Amino acid sequence: MATIRELARLCGVSPATVSRVFNNPGVVNAKTREQVLRMARQIGYLPNQSARTLATKKSFMVGLVWDTDHRRPGWRHPFFQEILIGLKTALSGRGYHLLMLATSGEKSHDAYVRAVRRHNLDGVVMIDSGTWDPSLRRLAESGVPCVGLDRPVRGPRATYVTSDNVGGARLAVRHLHERGRRAIATITGPAHTRPGAERLRGYREELSRLGLPQRPEFVVEGDFYLSGGHAAMRRLLAADDRPDAVFVAGDEMAVGALHAIAEAGLKVPEDIALVGFDDIEVAALMSPGLTTIAQDKAGFGTAAAEAVVAMINGADAPPPRILPTRLVVRGSSSPSL
Amino acid sequence: MATIRELARLCGVSPATVSRVFNNPGVVNAKTREQVLRMARQIGYLPNQSARTLATKKSFMVGLVWDTDHRRPGWRHPFFQEILIGLKTALSGRGYHLLMLATSGEKSHDAYVRAVRRHNLDGVVMIDSGTWDPSLRRLAESGVPCVGLDRPVRGPRATYVTSDNVGGARLAVRHLHERGRRAIATITGPAHTRPGAERLRGYREELSRLGLPQRPEFVVEGDFYLSGGHAAMRRLLAADDRPDAVFVAGDEMAVGALHAIAEAGLKVPEDIALVGFDDIEVAALMSPGLTTIAQDKAGFGTAAAEAVVAMINGADAPPPRILPTRLVVRGSSSPSL
DNA sequence: CATCACGCTGTAACCGGTTTCATGTAACCG
DNA sequence: CGGTTACATGAAACCGGTTACAGCGTGATG
Numbered sequence: 001m002a003t004i005r006e007l008a009r010l011c012g013v014s015p016a017t018v019s020r021v022f023n024n025p026g027v028v029n030a031k032t033r034e035q036v037l038r039m040a041r042q043i044g045y046l047p048n049q050s051a052r053t054l055a056t057k058k059s060f061m062v063g064l065v066w067d068t069d070h071r072r073p074g075w076r077h078p079f080f081q082e083i084l085i086g087l088k089t090a091l092s093g094r095g096y097h098l099l100m101l102a103t104s105g106e107k108s109h110d111a112y113v114r115a116v117r118r119h120n121l122d123g124v125v126m127i128d129s130g131t132w133d134p135s136l137r138r139l140a141e142s143g144v145p146c147v148g149l150d151r152p153v154r155g156p157r158a159t160y161v162t163s164d165n166v167g168g169a170r171l172a173v174r175h176l177h178e179r180g181r182r183a184i185a186t187i188t189g190p191a192h193t194r195p196g197a198e199r200l201r202g203y204r205e206e207l208s209r210l211g212l213p214q215r216p217e218f219v220v221e222g223d224f225y226l227s228g229g230h231a232a233m234r235r236l237l238a239a240d241d242r243p244d245a246v247f248v249a250g251d252e253m254a255v256g257a258l259h260a261i262a263e264a265g266l267k268v269p270e271d272i273a274l275v276g277f278d279d280i281e282v283a284a285l286m287s288p289g290l291t292t293i294a295q296d297k298a299g300f301g302t303a304a305a306e307a308v309v310a311m312i313n314g315a316d317a318p319p320p321r322i323l324p325t326r327l328v329v330r331g332s333s334s335p336s337l
Numbered sequence: 338m339a340t341i342r343e344l345a346r347l348c349g350v351s352p353a354t355v356s357r358v359f360n361n362p363g364v365v366n367a368k369t370r371e372q373v374l375r376m377a378r379q380i381g382y383l384p385n386q387s388a389r390t391l392a393t394k395k396s397f398m399v400g401l402v403w404d405t406d407h408r409r410p411g412w413r414h415p416f417f418q419e420i421l422i423g424l425k426t427a428l429s430g431r432g433y434h435l436l437m438l439a440t441s442g443e444k445s446h447d448a449y450v451r452a453v454r455r456h457n458l459d460g461v462v463m464i465d466s467g468t469w470d471p472s473l474r475r476l477a478e479s480g481v482p483c484v485g486l487d488r489p490v491r492g493p494r495a496t497y498v499t500s501d502n503v504g505g506a507r508l509a510v511r512h513l514h515e516r517g518r519r520a521i522a523t524i525t526g527p528a529h530t531r532p533g534a535e536r537l538r539g540y541r542e543e544l545s546r547l548g549l550p551q552r553p554e555f556v557v558e559g560d561f562y563l564s565g566g567h568a569a570m571r572r573l574l575a576a577d578d579r580p581d582a583v584f585v586a587g588d589e590m591a592v593g594a595l596h597a598i599a600e601a602g603l604k605v606p607e608d609i610a611l612v613g614f615d616d617i618e619v620a621a622l623m624s625p626g627l628t629t630i631a632q633d634k635a636g637f638g639t640a641a642a643e644a645v646v647a648m649i650n651g652a653d654a655p656p657p658r659i660l661p662t663r664l665v666v667r668g669s670s671s672p673s674l
Numbered sequence: 675c676a677t678c679a680c681g682c683t684g685t686a687a688c689c690g691g692t693t694t695c696a697t698g699t700a701a702c703c704g
Numbered sequence: 705c706g707g708t709t710a711c712a713t714g715a716a717a718c719c720g721g722t723t724a725c726a727g728c729g730t731g732a733t734g
Binding site for chain 4: 350351352353354357364365366369388390391392393394
């Protein structure tokens with residue numbers, strides 16, 4: 001492995017000059033610079049990142065906190081993969097790498113903080129269950145630039161990225177109303193999760209705006225999973241007065257709901273129209289296709305990368321970024337015949 | 338930030354001793370060791386990984402090469418997320434972290450090699466399209482311990498992990514045969530991909546074993562995607578003599594096939610039974626549920642971690658690891674009425 | 675001509691660990 | 705009791721970069 005001193009010797013200059021060629025090209029004489037670059041290519045010189053980090057305290061690495069505890073829901077965020085692609089791409093475009101943080105089972109409250117310190121991470125992105133794990137709170141409060149994905153994060157240099165859940169839910173309800181539905185129920189996410197609460201709020205707001213009554217029996221709490229959607233739908237169907245449309249606050253629950261409706265011998269969209277939320281891959285694969293509120297998947301990653309890099313470069317924590325959502329119409333909300 | 342010299346001073350020992358406490362606890366006197374550990378905890382001392390790496394050339398980081406070029410299929414491996422969880426967990430249990438490698442758009446043939454060198458990565462895991470990208474070939478040949486996921490990798494210290502595609506395909510065909518089907522077609526993956534070729538081979542082998550004829554018109558090539566499955570199924574249905582069962586070499590294609598069958602006014606499983614491959618999440622969500630060949634998702638990650646760590650610790654490249662597959666029976670292959 | 679500014683470069687200390695080698699001490703053995 | 709050995713530790717070099725500071729040559733300025 002070629003070192004900076006070797007390269008310097010070959011070029012007849014000092015290591016400092018070589019270093020400057022790479023970090024501060026402006027200050028070094030054009031001729032010298034060219035020569036150093038040429039020689040560097042020739043002998044395959046590569047600056048050693050560890051040495052650099054040791055000297056500068058900048059690692060050009062961002063940690064990804066991704067809580068894969070199977071008891072919690074977060075580990076399978078509906079479009080984790082797309083977020084990850086966006087994040088990786090956006091970070092690498094800015095010269096940063098992504099380190100998957102792991103606590104090696106260590107259950108200390110500052111396991112993450114320690115990992116971040118140990119590796120001199122420049123910033124952190126968190127995507128997880130949204131439960132306020134103390135070790136995550138510590139992390140956000142520790143002062144590293146910190147961006148939460150789909151979960152609020154508070155700390156001296158922390159911000160977050162989320163979708164416009166309220167607006168999306170309103171879009172969904174408005175759409176069902178435009179399709180002529182008036183008895184619009186909702187299956188919500190868990191009340192303690194932020195997306196769950198916000199989507200419910202949007203549903204309520206839009207009902208008010210449309211002058212439709214708020215009917216408590218039309219609000220059933222689900223769990224964002226298939227089985228929860230199934231169970232919730234069965235409860236809705238069991239009531240005397242069943243809805244003619246349901247806004248389901250998550251696509252996976254919507255699939256469960258779809259099955260429950262079919263089991264009850266009813267048809268979508270003829271008897272009950274359905275609108276989901278997320279636009280996961282399955283949504284397009286169902287029959288009928290699932291009308292849903294799409295989130296800007298790649299946008300999550302990009303926005304997170306932007307925010308964390310900005311903070312790394314000394315900016316104050318930017319305000320939370322709310323990504324727009326949009327309605328994707330498919331068969332499950334087609335005009336009934 | 339507390340350094341090793343500070344800690345040493347506080348304990349009245351030399352930095353060397355402190356270092357030994359952490360790396361070679363056996364050689365240092367029990368009393369001294371305890372004292373150092375206690376003091377370390379008290380002042381929150383954390384060894385700096387960059388300094389360590391600089392001195393030892395071991396980073397305890399493994400790179401993940403994940404080609405997200407959208408023109409290639411690899412970036413959305415059917416169960417990327419599960420593999421990633423398995424990998425992360427298994428690595429972290431062995432004291433390694435996972436660094437998502439990115440080439441920052443650099444199109445050099447040894448972009449990956451350079452990234453690995455620069456960061457002193459101890460090993461690499463690759464999951465991608467399976468196309469022989471020259472920069473990946475270089476990487477495998479560069480001598481870093483290297484494990485391919487669902488793709489063969491050759492190099493001085495390289496091996497790979499894959500599923501028993503042949504065996505799985507045979508299971509599928511045998512199952513359809515047991516259900517009384519005799520006109521068993523297949524929709525394959527692209528012939529140039531390894532899983533595609535192997536699953537086709539399994540299909541052929543099992544037909545032979547069962548004494549069923551090989552009918553060229555019953556073999557249609559797909560692309561592992563929804564649309565390819567749909568198109569392939571239409572071709573099968575258009576023939577004079579249509580099959581009563583299809584082994585589809587990927588679940589996503591199977592979903593496409595299912596739609597094509599429905600569009601043709603036929604029923605699954607009554608008219609045509611279907612068996613997929615992969616056991617992706619959708620498989621259980623369809624109606625009818627998709628009978629499929631399940632792969633050991635978490636096993637991929639674990640096996641890859643084991644292999645790469647073994648090689649890092651000096652072992653020779655272990656032979657390729659073939660993970661067992663198993664049949665998951667659902668509605669799409671129920672006995673026809 | 676002395677002075678100064680400017681542009682470029684080198685020297686050397688430093689980042690925070692690890693590791694070789696030497697050394698001191700205590701135990702052990704014939 | 706002298707010599708060997710094992711054990712525990714410290715001094716110092718080293719890993720490969722960065723950077724504060726000093727120095728040098730050149731041309732401009734008073």
